[in-house]
Amino acid sequence: MLRRTLRIALILACTAGPLLASNPSHAQDAAELSQARAKFQQALELKQAGNWPAALRLLREVGQVRMTPQVRYHIATCEEKLGKLVAALGGYELALADADQVHPDFIAEVQASIEDLRGRIPKLLIERGSGGEAAIIELDGVALGSSSIGVEVPVDPGPHTLSARAPGRRPFSETITIAEEETLTVSVSLESLESDAPAPALPADPADPGADGAEPRYGVLPYVLGGVGAAGVIASGVFFVLHKNSVGGLEDRCPNHDCSALPATERERARGDYDTARTQEVVMWTTLGVGAAALGAGVALYLLDRSPTRELVQLPRGLALRPEAPQAQAGLSLVGTF
Structure with a gap:
């Protein structure tokens, strides 16, 4: 360690003088060389103080005036301390290549730096x-x-x-x-x-109609139709009772629809009751048909919504319901072979 320190001290002492000596092949004026020598001395002081960035900046300015093996060496030393190991190794190798006429101790120091740095570079x-x-x-x-x-x-x-x-x-x-x-x-x-495309969904479990996580296709419509159908059937039953009562009273007064034995006033009243009975019969059958159709449609839509595939719902005798109707936004189609 002492020997290496002495070598560095010797290098610092010997390089300041001949480093920027005039060279007949270069035309630097005396003022420029003097400024370069001053910057070089200042850079050495900054290196001794551990201010590697400032020293590197000054040394590069010196190198623009005249690049010598000593300047390259000191630049590489700063780069090594700053973690720029690859650039530092290149600087050491350039300094060694140009060090033919430099003090042997300087050459030995550069060679030692190269050997040490090569083993450290990742x-x-x-x-x-x-x-x-x-x-x-x-x-x-x-x-x-x-x-x-x-x-x-x-x-x-x-x-x-x-x-x-x-x-x-x-x-x-x-x-x-x-x-x-x-x-x-x-x-x-x-x-x-293509790997950004969403993965295909796993098939839903038939035992769990809601396993696919989809919203019901028909919403509350099956329940509305079911309610309307139930109300229609109930209304049909009410009108059936009214119709039976009206017909029963007329048959007592007019056997075989013959009201000729009644007084005129009673006959007019009987004809009115006949008209009421016929109206009740029409309303009865109408509400029964509408109620049955609505109730059937509600049940069918409910089953379709509960079906995992929402495709065909099988019915007896080879028939099936499909949840769609031609040229309609919603409806049912009866599918079968006749």
């Missing part, structure tokens, strides 16, 4: 899963080429956003977190858009 292996064979895959918003799929790719530690898209497939998006020295494998699978 690697991400992205594989194409189901539906992702032709997908466009992006890592942190940057599209990956085929050479980066199916191989270990060096990435910085921390969170990353992996996304993919393909025609006819639902977009894929996942946030992954990877630690130093870790190798993580992620499979990119894209579901078909």
Whole structure:
């Protein structure tokens, strides 16, 4: 540890002077070089204080004036401290490639940094899963080429956003977190858009007419028809009793419908009673027919609503009721073979 510290101190001491020495091949004026040297010294002080972002900003400004192996090294050091391990490794390797005429201790320090950093950089292996064979895959918003799929790719530690898209497939998006020295494998699978369609409903249990959860097709109509039918039948019975009483009284006064023996006033009254009796008979049969029809329709609609399939309701003698009527919004059809 002491040896490494001494190397760093030696590098800091030796690089400030020759770092920005004039070079005949460059035409920087003295003022520009002087400003660059001052910024470089300030950047070293910021590094010593642990202010890596500010030091990196100044070092990059120095590099715009003249990029030397020492400047590259210090930029890479700041990037490493900020978690930009991949960029830092590239900076160290560039510094080493240009360090032929630099102090041997500097070269040894750069080599040690490279060796240490290579073991710390995590690697991400992205594989194409189901539906992702032709997908466009992006890592942190940057599209990956085929050479980066199916191989270990060096990435910085921390969170990353992996996304993919393909025609006819639902977009894929996942946030992954990877630690130093870790190798993580992620499979990119894209579901078909057809999978968004609702699943088919399970068949209703015939033992439970309401198992399908559907609202009654006819609502309160079966009950209304049933009530009307019952009232019609009851009314028919009332008129039947009235009719029988009227006819019974007339037969006592006019046997065989012959009222000639009655006085004139009684005959007029008898004819009125005959008219009343005929009206009662007509009303009786009318209410009976309407009541029976309404009651039958109400019962049929009720059975259809209670039927799980709401299709045909079987009747005796090969007949069946269908819950529909041609050219009508609601009704019944009698189905059978004759």
